[in-house]
Amino acid sequence: MVKGIQSIAFEQSPYLISSASVVGKKEGEGPLGKMFDMVEEEDLFGENTWEEAESAMQKEACLLAIGKAHLAPEDIRYLFGGDLLRQGVATSLGVEELGIPMFGLFGACSTSGEALALASMSVAAGYGEYMLAVTSSHFGSAEKEFRFPLGYANQRPLSAQWTVTGSGAFLVGKKRSHVRITGVTVGKIVDYGLKDSQNMGACMAPAACDTIIRNLKDFDRVPEDYNRIITGDLGYVGQSILFDLMRGKEYDIKKNHMDCGMTIFDQQLQDTHAGGSGCGCAATTLSAYILPKLERGEWQRVLFVPTGALMSTVSYNEGASVPGIAHGIVLEHC
Amino acid sequence: MDKKKQQQAYENYVKQKTPVHNLPANMAKAFVVGGIICTIGQAILNYCEKMGLSKDISGSWTSMLLVLLSVVLTGFGIYPQIAKWGGAGALVPITGFANSVAAPAIEYKKEGQVMGIGCKIFTIAGPVILYGIFTSWVLGLGYWILKISGIV
Numbered sequence: 001m002v003k004g005i006q007s008i009a010f011e012q013s014p015y016l017i018s019s020a021s022v023v024g025k026k027e028g029e030g031p032l033g034k035m036f037d038m039v040e041e042e043d044l045f046g047e048n049t050w051e052e053a054e055s056a057m058q059k060e061a062c063l064l065a066i067g068k069a070h071l072a073p074e075d076i077r078y079l080f081g082g083d084l085l086r087q088g089v090a091t092s093l094g095v096e097e098l099g100i101p102m103f104g105l106f107g108a109c110s111t112s113g114e115a116l117a118l119a120s121m122s123v124a125a126g127y128g129e130y131m132l133a134v135t136s137s138h139f140g141s142a143e144k145e146f147r148f149p150l151g152y153a154n155q156r157p158l159s160a161q162w163t164v165t166g167s168g169a170f171l172v173g174k175k176r177s178h179v180r181i182t183g184v185t186v187g188k189i190v191d192y193g194l195k196d197s198q199n200m201g202a203c204m205a206p207a208a209c210d211t212i213i214r215n216l217k218d219f220d221r222v223p224e225d226y227n228r229i230i231t232g233d234l235g236y237v238g239q240s241i242l243f244d245l246m247r248g249k250e251y252d253i254k255k256n257h258m259d260c261g262m263t264i265f266d267q268q269l270q271d272t273h274a275g276g277s278g279c280g281c282a283a284t285t286l287s288a289y290i291l292p293k294l295e296r297g298e299w300q301r302v303l304f305v306p307t308g309a310l311m312s313t314v315s316y317n318e319g320a321s322v323p324g325i326a327h328g329i330v331l332e333h334c
Numbered sequence: 335m336d337k338k339k340q341q342q343a344y345e346n347y348v349k350q351k352t353p354v355h356n357l358p359a360n361m362a363k364a365f366v367v368g369g370i371i372c373t374i375g376q377a378i379l380n381y382c383e384k385m386g387l388s389k390d391i392s393g394s395w396t397s398m399l400l401v402l403l404s405v406v407l408t409g410f411g412i413y414p415q416i417a418k419w420g421g422a423g424a425l426v427p428i429t430g431f432a433n434s435v436a437a438p439a440i441e442y443k444k445e446g447q448v449m450g451i452g453c454k455i456f457t458i459a460g461p462v463i464l465y466g467i468f469t470s471w472v473l474g475l476g477y478w479i480l481k482i483s484g485i486v
Contacts, residue, residue: 049444144441151408151437152458153417153424155360158353193341194348202348237352244351321341 001124004218006186006211007328013180014123016116016331017130017171019287020064022057024139024165027276027284030265035288036166037064043140043165050140051090054083054167057280058094058136061169065132069171073098076171077128080115082106083136083279084163085145090136094167100132108308109204109233110187111135112168112283113327116304119172120181120329129174136167137278146197146313159199159237161277164264168283178295183330185215189310191323197309197316201238201261201274204307207324208234209245211305215328216251223253227299230290231326232282232306233261235275260285260306282306290331297333304329360421367420371427375400397428404429408436434458 003009021036028039038060045053058081066073079098082105083090091104107114115133122131142163143150172181190207197203208231216222223229234242239259246253260282261275286304293299307326316322375396382392407413413433417424424430438457442450456463480486 148458149437149441151411151414151433151440153408153414153430153433153437155355155418155421158355192344193337194345196348199348199352202352206344241348241351244347 003183004214006188006214007183007218008121008124008186009183009219010120010124010181012124013182013332014120014172015175015177015334016179016181016291017173017175017177018065018068019168019170019291020061020068021284021287022061022064022167023280023284026139026162026270027164027166027264030270032264032285032289035292036284037061037288043138050138050144051085052093054085054090054136054138054141054165055094057138057165057167058083058091058134058169059097061136061167062095062098062132062134065134065169065171069130069175071130071171073100076100076130076132078102078119078122079132079134080105080118081132081134082111082115084108084142090138090141091134094136095134107279107325107327108310109137109200109277109279109282110306110308110325110327111279112170112232112286113187113304113306113329116170116172116181116329117184117186117327119170120184123172123174131172132169133172134167134169135279135283137163137165137280139163139165139278142278156273157198159196159201159235159274161200161233161235161261161274162265162270162272163278164276164281164284166278166280166284168280168287170283170287178297178334179291180332180334181329182301182332183215183219185211185218185328185330187211187214187326187328189323189325191321193321195316195319195321197311197322199237199274200233200277200309200322201235202241203309203311203322204324204326205234205238205241205245207326208238208242208305208307209249211326211328212246212253212303213249213251215303215305215330219330223251223256226256226301226303228256228258228290228302229253230258230260230302230304232259232308233275233277234259234307235261235277236267237274238307263289294331294333299333301330301332304331363419364421364423367416367423368426369423371400371423371429374403375427400428401432404432405436408433409440431459431462434462
């Protein structure tokens, strides 16, 4: 089961049974608009605050994912969830009504990978039949926390990314489906000393490079063994840097790399600068776009590598750098 | 030392890979937007003086009306769009300051009148207020010293 230095290859691979994606208006207007399970026109989701809206999205995504498998919340053993907000409140207040024993996580935008890794490890280890992995982000709550109130008039740099308003939930378990999680490469924190929080792609690219190469080495694979190597939200700037970093280590992933942040928005029409970001970016793209291709057999094997920028508003103000982390999930059609 | 060199090298590399806004274009747009706002201000000032108000009162009316305009445009979400195009042209005039106070007031209303609006309304404008007043004091001190030493 233990594979190489940082990975796990499951002897009995858990199945990714079902998933759900709930997004906001801008995402619904993007290239993947029609693929999401639910598009909410009002970014407040009928609630009073951005935080409550994000919680509502998480709850909805969980219920949809559980419902698609014809199960009820009582059937889920453990829930692994997280978000970008202080103390993970969107998750806590979002899933509390489901009554599922839960682990609150923080991996910044890599949380979907972290949650999927832990959920699949729990199933494979025999700790339960069904596990739920969920994460979310919301443009309003994230901007308020990390940058400025929405009404503030400022110019965003071209390297800045647009936080996705969205939540993705994934049901992992022993019940047969057409997608298996066959392996996991747990990422370590990689810091190249960059302090620019408005250029997250550049901050996270080294971590993505590190985890991807570690995955290839641990599993004794080459990039071509994957139909796609998919990063979460490196964006246009981060992707370019990733290619250079990988080439420096003699790996070429240009032909089969894909980035959720570049896919979820139309850069020209939606004015999203370097691309989408946030925990919800990778999660909703995985659910709405990537998993259907795996289910159909259009793709046989992909490496899903969401990346996170591990900073807080305090650490940034105090002059700390912005380190990155990336978790690799190997998904296969079966 | 080696790690620091590596980090510096990476920072330099990222700098050349990261696209930035076109500076001349931005400067031109800022000039246009800032100019328009100031022209509106001048128009108000001229009108007040024409109506017979003193220079001081006219100036006060100008500031008040520009602030009101900015707050209303912020409330309707229009001012951020002006700044997106005009950049510093929208931030530097008093309208930018008004926006920086109005925006948190709107956003933090959900956290209550005291802990929300009360504590956080000056979250963006705070440095302007603090260092503006501090700078005035420093200049005042300098002026006083020059006065008592007979230079001024």
